[in-house]
Every structure is written in structure tokens, then in C-alpha cells.
Amino acid sequence: MEIKTVTFDQATPAGQCSPGQAWARLPPEQSPQQQRQSARRIKELLRQRNAVMVAHYYVDGALQDLARETGGCVGDSLEMARFGSEHPATTLVVAGVRFMGETAKILSPDKTVLMPDGDATCSLDLGCPAEEFGRFCDAHPDRTVVVYANTSAAVKARADWVVTSSVGQDIVAALHARGDKILWAPDRHLGAHIQRQTGADMLLWQGSCVVHDEFKADELQALADAHPEAAILVHPESPAAVTALADVVGSTTQLIAAVGKLPTNTFIVATDQGILHDMRQRYPERIFLAAPTAGTGGSCKSCAFCPWMAMNSLQGVEQALLQGSGAIELDAALGLAARKPIERMLQFAAAQRQRVQSSGDMARDTALFQNFGPA
Ligand code: 13P
Ligand code: SF4
Secondary structure (H helix, E strand, O other): OEEEEEEEEEEEEOEEEEEEEEEEEEEOOOHHHHHHHHHHHHHHHHOOOOOOEEEEOOOOOOHHHHHHHOOOOOOHHHHHHHHHHOOOOOOOEEEHHHHHHHHHHHHOOOOOEEEOOOOOOHHHHOOHHHHHHHHHHHHHOOHHHHHHHOOOOOOOHOEEEEEOOHHHHHHHHHHHHOOOOOEEEEEEEHHHHHHHHHOEEEEOOOOOOEOOOOOOEHHHHHHHOOOOOOOEEEEEOHHHHHHHHOOOOHHHHHHHHHHHHHHOOOOEEEEOOOOHHHHHHHOOOOEEOOOOOOOOOOOOOOOOOOHHHHHHOHHHHHHHHHOOOOOOHHHHHHHHHHHHHHHHHHHHHHHHHHHHHHHHHHHHHHHHHOOOOOO
């Protein structure tokens, strides 16, 4: 197996960032025939084990297809959490990164939660060690602690609220409206984006995502100039200069939904390129262009592919189901403490969904698409 070294921002709340070193292993490639055979065996194992797959849009397309075909879920991190907690299967196979598996285990402690590779991590999780984060919280006891889902269970356990990119802005807006001051961790770009959108008083941890931090505004502007008809879709983990150019800023699911709603045929996509598998399947007639990163040479940390999402493979799923590898184990007390702020988020999201459904109110969409003029 090939091992890749990844440099990430080892952040401190004081604002300094120093580079940290991590690694990711790339699974060996399978031929199309091997993939078909693997998928057949996995289908049978899922049935035998009363298991269901829960996959993120950034994992390999073959895993996304298999999750859908077998009645599982492909979604953003909020949808993955909700689906896993509500599904009656006794085993969840989470194809994504560790915080997603941990969230599933926190919400369903009695289920077996397996991952194709339990070492698949996230630079935001790595860049926010629980002890240091605890000291940050202790120093600001007057602030409501809001943490992004891309964190360890121990960091979540210190939080009042856990949020994902699909509901973070709305939750912070609601907290701001009731007068709360926020302590936010770990993604500095998402935190700053939410701060700009809501006007909330937010103290930010200084972490970043190795994928989204790489998008470059000047190059993106040049690409947009060459394709004036294109809508620009940006995940909010991207730097401010990049989100400033966006027609739509949103979670992975919100970006996919935007493709179906915007009156144009061409899209520039600033997020992990794994998402294009789903976008192309849903909208085969549309044209998708990858937003520029630092380049494909040595200076590119991710080249818009998350090295840890890439650790997920069909072989990994099969091994997990056969041998129980990649099983998530969590201390019960820690799980219980981390569960409360996640459940708050799920309840907020459920109430929000109900409000939108009952009023037929598309206010959220209107806000998302506010920048996009006629095609
Ligand atoms: P979403 O919740 O928008 O899918 O984001 C998860 C993530 O890790 C993005 O890098
Ligand atoms: Fe973490 Fe970025 Fe990978 Fe998402 S894309 S899992 S934020 S490193």
C-alpha cells in the first residue's frame, strides 16, 4: 500500500499556525472486474450481518453506488449522522473519515460501527487536540462552545453545540439572536464565513481543511472570466476570497441541490472533486469544472482530493464486514457527553426541516442563490 505524507495546519487559538505532519494510505487499485466481484460479496455480507452502508460524497464512486444500491445513504455529514441513527440495521459501515464513524457510534452506542479504514482522519480533527481545546474553553467560560462535526468525540464532549456546514450558520444565527457570544472550533474559514453572515461575536480556533484551504481566488476568477456563464459553487471551508466569488456557498448536499436549481448549464466546483461523481450522475447534461488549487505539483497538499477520504475502498468494506476491522470503540461516558450537543443539532435541523416543509418557505434557497443573476 502506498503511504502519502500530508502537511496540515497545527493550529492554536492564539492565531499561530505551524505545519503538522500526518499520513494517509492509498488502497491498491482494483480492476472493474475485481470491483464487481467485491461488490457482489459485500452485498451478501451486508445481508448476513444486518448491516447498511453510510457514505460521504467524497469517497470513491464505487462505494457511493454500492451504498445506494443496497439501501444505504450517500450524504453530507448531517445526513449521514441522521440516517445512521434512525436506520434499524445493527451494523453501520461508515465510508468516510473517523469523525463520521465516531458520530455514528456516539448516536448508536449499541450498534456495531465499522469503517473501511479506521485510520482515515481529517486535518480539522488533527488540528484541534482535545486538551488544548479544553484550555481554550476554560479561558472563555462566558462563551457558548460551538464545534464543527469534524472533531474528535473528546472535543465534542466539551461543546454546547455540534454543527455541520449545512446547519452551522442557522444555529449560530439563533444563538446570536438570543445574545450568546460564541467560541468556535476548529475551521477558521467556516467560522469566519458564519461570522460574516450572522454578525455574531465569535472567537475562532485556527484550523483548516487541507482540501479547501488550497482553492485560489485569483485562479478561480480567471476561470470564471473564461466561463462567464458558469455558476460558482463553493464549500464554506474555503478561504474568504474564494467564498466571495461564489454564487452558492453550502454543504455538499446544498451544492448538489444548487446544480438542479440554478438556471445555467456550467458549474465551477470548489470542493473535493469526489462530489462530481454524484453531480454527474444526477445531471449528466451539465458541465462541471474543477476550481483551481495550488497546482498538481509538489506544492499541492490535496489537489482537491481528500487524502483520508481516499483511504476508503471496496476491499476495506469487505474486510470490515468479514473481520470486524475498523470497528469504532468509544468510552461510554465520553460518548454520552458528546451525544448531547450532537442531539441538539439534530433536533434543531429536524425543527427547521419541518418549518420549511409546512410553510413551503424557500427562504433558505433564496439566501443561498442571492448572488446568481439570470443565465
Ligand atoms: P459536508 O457536511 O458539507 O458534507 O462536509 C463535510 C466535510 O468534511 C467537508 O470537507
Ligand atoms: Fe477533513 Fe477536509 Fe477531508 Fe473534509 S475534505 S474530511 S474537512 S480534510
